[in-house]
Amino acid sequence: MSSTVTATKRNYPEEFIKFLNSSPTPFHAVYNIKKKLEAKGYKELSERETWNGSVKKSGKYYVTRNNSSIIAFQIGENWIPGNPIAITGAHTDSPVLKIKPISKRKSEGYLQVGVECYGGGIWHSWFDSDLSIAGRVMCKEQDGVTVSKLIDLKRPLLKIPTLAIHLDRTVNTKFEFNKETKLLPIIGLENEEEKSSADSSNNNGCCNSDTKLESSQFSSLQNIIERHHKGLLDLLVQELQLPNVDSIEDFELILYDHKPSCLGGINNEFVFSARLDNLTSCFTSLCALLEASDVDIENESGIRLMACFDHEEIGSSSAQGADSNFLPNILERLTLLKCDDTDVTCPLNRSLILESSAKSFFLSSDVSHGVHPNYSSNYESKHKPALGGGPVIKINANQRYMTNSPGLALVKKLADDVEVPLQLFVVANDSPCGSTIGPILASKTGIRTLDLGNPILSMHSIRETGCAYDLEYQVKLFKSFFEKYSTLENKIIV
Ligand SMILES: [Zn+2]
Structure with missing residues (x-):
């Protein structure tokens, strides 16, 4: 496994600041994501063309819609249609x-x-x-x-x-x-x-x-x-x-x-910026996919896939939103490809899409509410996520968030393996609750889903505050997910 060779430690906060400052709109965010994918050998596919013959095992690809949503994936060398897909999801837009x-x-x-x-x-x-x-x-x-x-x-x-x-x-x-x-x-x-x-x-x-x-x-x-x-x-x-x-x-x-994003605080622990909701998750899932790229791909039986959608802030209903057929269509294409000898094998059976969906998992990532020191009474007394405390798993009995205990068991296992702390969040019964793309895609595809995200303050302000330390936690967690999901998925029995 090539992951034992450790590269020089990455400075995620500095990289994130650059990404934020060069991504004032979803179009710019997708453009910057494309550039990083291409640098790592990902090739563009078009929805306008057939993918037969152009998609290979171990291949790395991306697809965009409206240049404001993007899906990128790497196919395992041992992939066969019907196998699991490890999916992260985020959104590119902000108020x-x-x-x-x-x-x-x-x-x-x-x-x-x-x-x-x-x-x-x-x-x-x-x-x-x-x-x-x-x-x-x-x-x-x-x-x-x-x-x-x-x-x-x-x-x-x-x-x-x-x-x-x-x-x-x-x-x-x-x-x-x-x-x-x-x-x-x-x-x-x-x-x-x-x-x-x-x-x-x-x-x-x-x-x-x-x-x-x-x-x-x-x-x-x-x-x-x-x-x-x-x-x-x-x-x-x-x-x-x-x-x-x-x-x-x-x-x-x-x-x-116009004021650029920057690090702040006594120890540069804060990220002061617009669009932390949700370029945070776009950035961390991209870093994780790129770092997981090619790692043990010769033994990978699944697909590692990240999706970043436009239009979450207005309900996701558009041709390129999470409520569109963008992700379902990509999954369908991947399971129904015609093939030659070198191509992804495929018995062209529609039930394979359903088998794949049933074995797949969707980590729906969106920022969460870090506890506010001056308004702590607005939070549920035992669920007050700390900035710097790691990704927050969001739970809601009324299914505004999709987390359930099998999903939680999976993410806990992934996080334990790479020593990433996790936090739990529910809203108080007398508080309103946000939602994410998690319930939308889960109900559309039937794919098991968990909602999580890094904590921030002042969500939807022109200047939000996040924590520099949480970036690495989330990258490590998502990387662990991409690399291990296909071997873990049949070990959590419901
Ligand atoms: Zn969001």
Whole structure:
């Protein structure tokens, strides 16, 4: 077994900070995951093509959907359809403010940008932060081709200003605001050019359907130049080195905190960052899969697979969310491949998919609620996960989390083997409870599932706090899962 050769100890916190800072959107997260997979020999597969002949035993592959969800896996040398699959799952998205399709706003001499709330953010934490813009832009190229390009402007461009305390003395006891009218960021001051463009349209500076294009060419939609501030579009053109604004067909852009993620605390024990929910689990499962890659693969009878889905924060129902057919389709393809001599063997029997599912296990990983020192009464008295105390197993009698005792026995065994501490969490009976992709995929596939994740503070704030020490614990646990699951799965009898 090649795992006995220990490499130089990895600095997970530093690597994680880099990953966070280069992943302001799910598109960027998936791009960065792809790069790391490719560096380790993973090859891209397309859902648009047949995989017959291209998927081999011991092979390493990944597939993306919408460039915001990704599934990566390595097939064991002894894999046969019907064998178990060790699956980790996480999500790539976080609550965020997204630029509206018609974003141009002006008020009191300020240029403003209309934004839409995505997910259940702690929106008051967005006030007074320096905000930048990232996402993807659909660009028209020659020959009628439209291509998607990633963009990260990396500049403090916007601000949602609070009102001075002198104008609202109640602000420290009561801070309520309307998300449509008060959460509107400023992006600049109106200049002469902007003023004249305001005169040519009405509706408080926002363009409406009365605005006509000079061109006689029919356009089904209002032109992008009329929908968004010219200054903003110019920034996109500059950054992407496009010939002009007309090259921009459309975009999906979000705002993010310009302040970079960093380590903090007396001993650098904290991670201060946006998107810890849930780039934490994307990062740890990726590190674990990469470290487990090729380890004892010649004796592996299963498949080691990680899945990172978009759209968890809004319920997972989309073509690329955990509630889609993305993962079931991949599992089906892997069990129904036609093959040649060198290919994965396959008797082409649909019941093999069901056998595989029944033998597989899904570690659904999402961050959990670390105990808050100033609000400890909001937690169940005996279930207060500590930052630095290791991954938290989430349990809920009402199945908001999927953990049951056979799953717990499995994870305990994996954690004991690699000396990773675990913690237990239930919510108090008088407290609301979150949920994860665990119940969604478990009910969809029938695969045994356990919910767990590293503890953080201020979940869904623009600036969350996690613990640097917990990263290595989770990587070790997931690596242990990938390497040992197929030999352990028939040893836990229900
Ligand atoms: Zn989450």
